[in-house]
Amino acid sequence: MIRNYGTRPANQNEQNELKGMLADIAAIAKLGFSDKINLEFSDEVVRRDIVELMDAGLAKRGLIREYIPESSNWKEMQEDRPRKKASTDILGTYSPDSRTIRIYERTCEIVAKSLEISPDDLVKVVMAHEAAHAVTHLGRDDGGNIWVDFSNADRNDLEKFAQSYSLSYLKNRGLRNQEDIFLILSKHQSLAYNTWGEYL
């Protein structure tokens, strides 16, 4: 059984950073954005996510044992499982109902170490992706329209626009390290997260 760790609210700097991201992404998408988005960081590691991380080559078994020793008896870890690309939001989530972005810090740390990338930059890439979800949901066009049916929208559409807008944001801001991380991460993600190529 995995221990559940804590959730902490974002500090002022992190909130300001998110606010800047939301404004920048809304400007790229030519949408008005004034809604308050909550930001929190969680140390919780979901068992299903760890299995998915390993399958997608995003986390090394040894590292998981190091970070979450209580997981080492999982049968799944002993099996020679078929590899599949990551298809869910395992590093961060955006909840349209509570308008909350949650970043899974510990999971990000494991992935960053496995891929030998900066954990801070990885968190920012994840935050940009989730911010793009929030903007595509609540951003208002010229007619004041928002995406009310966001929760029931096609997942492929949701991820395509979140990925495309977050990549545009990283490029516009000239954040080369984070853009590189975005590209590295994409290689381990399923097709839904890799349709941004049509806009390059």
Next chain:
Amino acid sequence: MNIDKLNEDFRIARVRRGTYLGDSASGWLIDRIEKTEKHLTPDDWSDPIRIGRLITDGSDCPPMNVIPSDPGGACQPRLLVIFDDKCCDFPSRLLEAAIHCIRCKETKEVTFWTPIWNSLIWDRYKGHFIGRTVSVRLFGFGTMTPPSGGTMSAPTPSGWERIDSGRQYTKRKPTEFRLGGGKPILVKNWNQLMTELCRILHGSDSSKFFELTREGAKPIMRGSRYLISDKATGLAQPMAMDRLPFFMATKFNSNNKVKLIIRLLERFDYKEEDLLIELR
């Protein structure tokens, strides 16, 4: 990056997948109907196209289809159906609305605005509105039905049942099923239902379907490694899928087959209630 193309695709996707004005499109429509009603006379009901234009006139109107109206236009998440003040037009207008819902899967809310109502005729067509929120506004009475002013979901037609993971299906066999308000499909047993369902889901997204072949069989089945595979080996009592290059494990009871069906629906973003079955 080609931001213009990205923005254009995004706007199209948002409109096609349900964008409404603010958070209160339902409120907008009710307000607009109430305001319009004050100026209508009984004679106006002989020209519902004109009434529809009055309702949707102006830039503040959320994306909406109206019946009757001039032909053309994309499917929208909202449909307003205006009835004539003649009893003989009631079934034909209801049929038009049903056909619209079959063609436009995007339609999620349907509002009937009518001076008359006939439950017997509604019973004939209500199956086409399942899964959508249906409201009725009776002109001249001033209240929405049900009396709370809220909306009602189209009831399940007799004989059809929603699939339910908590129910026992032992010694029951399906005879017919329909997915998401689609055409009913006759089947003889659970295996045939599963393969027919797989054929529909594969047709909607073949790459997503292929991902299913990588999913483990647990907890639905212990004796088999996979439930669906492109090879027969490793499956417990494999059955070839009709017109698909896949095999399915079938050595499990009907309750577990229902669990597999629900897993298939979830993977393709359907809800349990989207699948209706008729049992014997």
